[in-house]
Amino acid sequence: MSGPRPRQGRPAIADDGDDLSFCSTCAFSSACLQSGYGKSQLRDLHVLVEHIGPFAEGEHVFREGDPFNAIAAVRAGTVKTYVADSEGREQVQGFYLPGEIIGLNAISQARYPCNAVAMDPVSLCRFSFSTMSELASRMPGLQQQLFVLLSQDIGKAALLAGNYTAEERVAAFLISLSQRYATRGFSADRFRLTMTRTDIGNYLRLASETVSRVFRHLQDEGFIRVDRREIELTGRLALEKLARNVLRM
Amino acid sequence: MSGPRPRQGRPAIADDGDDLSFCSTCAFSSACLQSGYGKSQLRDLHVLVEHIGPFAEGEHVFREGDPFNAIAAVRAGTVKTYVADSEGREQVQGFYLPGEIIGLNAISQARYPCNAVAMDPVSLCRFSFSTMSELASRMPGLQQQLFVLLSQDIGKAALLAGNYTAEERVAAFLISLSQRYATRGFSADRFRLTMTRTDIGNYLRLASETVSRVFRHLQDEGFIRVDRREIELTGRLALEKLARNVLRM
DNA sequence: GGGCGCGCCTGACCTGGATCATGGCAATGC
DNA sequence: GCATTGCCATGATCCAGGTCAGGCGCGCCC
Secondary structure (H helix, E strand, O other): OOOOOOOOOOOOEOOOOOOHHHHOOOHHHHHHHHOOOOHHHHHHHHHOEEEEEEEOOOOEEEOOOOEOOEEEEEEEOOEEEEEEOOOOOEEEEEEEOOOOEEOHHHOOOOEOOOEEEEOOOEEEEEEEHHHHHHHHHHOHHHHHHHHHHHHHHHHHHHHHHOOOOHHHHHHHHHHHHHHHHHHOOOOOOEEEOOOOHHHHHHHHOOOHHHHHHHHHHHHHOOOEEEEOOEEEEOOHHHHHHHHHHHHOO | OOOOOOOOOOOOEOOOOOOHHHHOOOHHHHHHHHOOOOHHHHHHHHHOEEEEEEEOOOOEEEOOOOEOOEEEEEEEOOEEEEEEOOOOOEEEEEEEOOOOEEOHHHOOOOEOOOEEEEOOOEEEEEEEHHHHHHHHHHOHHHHHHHHHHHHHHHHHHHHHHOOOOHHHHHHHHHHHHHHHHHHOOOOOOEEEOOOOHHHHHHHHOOOHHHHHHHHHHHHHOOOEEEEOOEEEEOOHHHHHHHHHHHHOO
16 A cells, blocks of 8 residues: 555554454454454454555545555545546546455556545555465465455456446446445445546446436436435335346346 | 366376376466476376366356356367346357466355356366365465456456447457467467457447448458458557557556 | 636537348358 | 358448536635
8 A cells, every 4th residue: 555654543553452343344354253263363363454544535545556565445435446548537447435345456466556546534454465365374264255355356347347328327336335335334225425426427437417317317217316415215126127237136 | 167067088187197288278287387386286286177178169168156166277269258138138258268267256156157158169177166275275376376366357357347439449359369369379460269240249348240340440441351250460559559548558 | 705616417419339131151951 | 052041241220328518506715
């Protein structure tokens, strides 16, 4: 993780206390809890966790080409990853919500292949990848979790690749956000879009005008209610139907 | 790997002979050679390799929903992976050439999330994933190789996702094939397309007519020469320029 | 308060690629 | 030799979404 360094907040290295819930959004802790590890082994894991941030809105977490040495779980806020094409246009690759992992696609080249920027105040859990690999050799469950996380990400990217209409894309985007918020304990039907229409369009490969128009249309149909960044899903079933092909459900 | 079982050819389990080159296209063998392992350790690896096939053109290697238990390296032929959308239309996800690995995206759900079918006679090296995971715990280099392979695949899928013209997509497709053939020792400038125009279109999210027209146009420009499935790249530089944004080079 | 900038919306128009229809050509089978 | 089938090419037309232009409202700073 290069770019701005942690400037305040929690100690860089987790302390040895027994309170394992101090980082409830940290995916690895929960992943390993699921794997049935005891507290002593979890403490091993916590040694390699470093809490960094907060990053202010617009601040970069890492930039394309930075040397890779760590992956990170989002603790709070939203991180956007993007690349710039040869004409300097931005291509958004993904939005990462609390509990989700950034940096997995950097392993193969040992450099981050994209930029990551905070959409709002962001805190992260940083995991040294070399330490984690080493630990994974001794903890088969952790190794397996890493394989699963990596494998999941392969599928995710393929979703956008399909041949879908603007309406299908937008619906899938909303349903996906909703599901992801819900699994983290937030409301599934009412949340705040932390990104602009332009960002959404860049992500879905649509013009921002099209995003606006589709929002309008979905609202006219009674499927959603939008007010600036606030959104409410009032016709979840209809949205899911639209999103079905994209999300493969 | 479900579907048709091996019906002839090499023994199912590699023998203990010293000839480690018997499977020169097998990515893992070479990956581990690169990692500096000695022959005795390589033999460990070869124990978990099973040569299967040949599969005839049109035969399925696995199908969506099949339980996952192995990944496989293509030894010979081309494998196409695809899914069917809710209206039964086929969406091609990728083509896998000799040396490339299929099945990595199946780890997270323990089921293959797509279908894999042979485009021409195909032989595979099958690797039991559980055995390999276990082995990876004892061979950090192998674990690392697996991480790298998985991480690579995350990026690949993202390429198609972009907002590109038909010409850029087709050029990128050709350059990508060329590069991949070249790294496997085949000619970079002259090769056979093992798939139909429809398959190419399904993969690139273009109509097959558009693929035809773009081929024609690229030929008129002098960048390629096409004769049915045979293709020659006569203007590699121009093609690379067209492909630059898609392939990020 | 007033100017300014940014995000967002909306309408008018344009265009790249899809779709539809047709025909050619090579391989295969009878 | 002739029919069939699958793949490919090409022309005519259509349309989803891009592009361009204008306008509005909110927050911010002087």
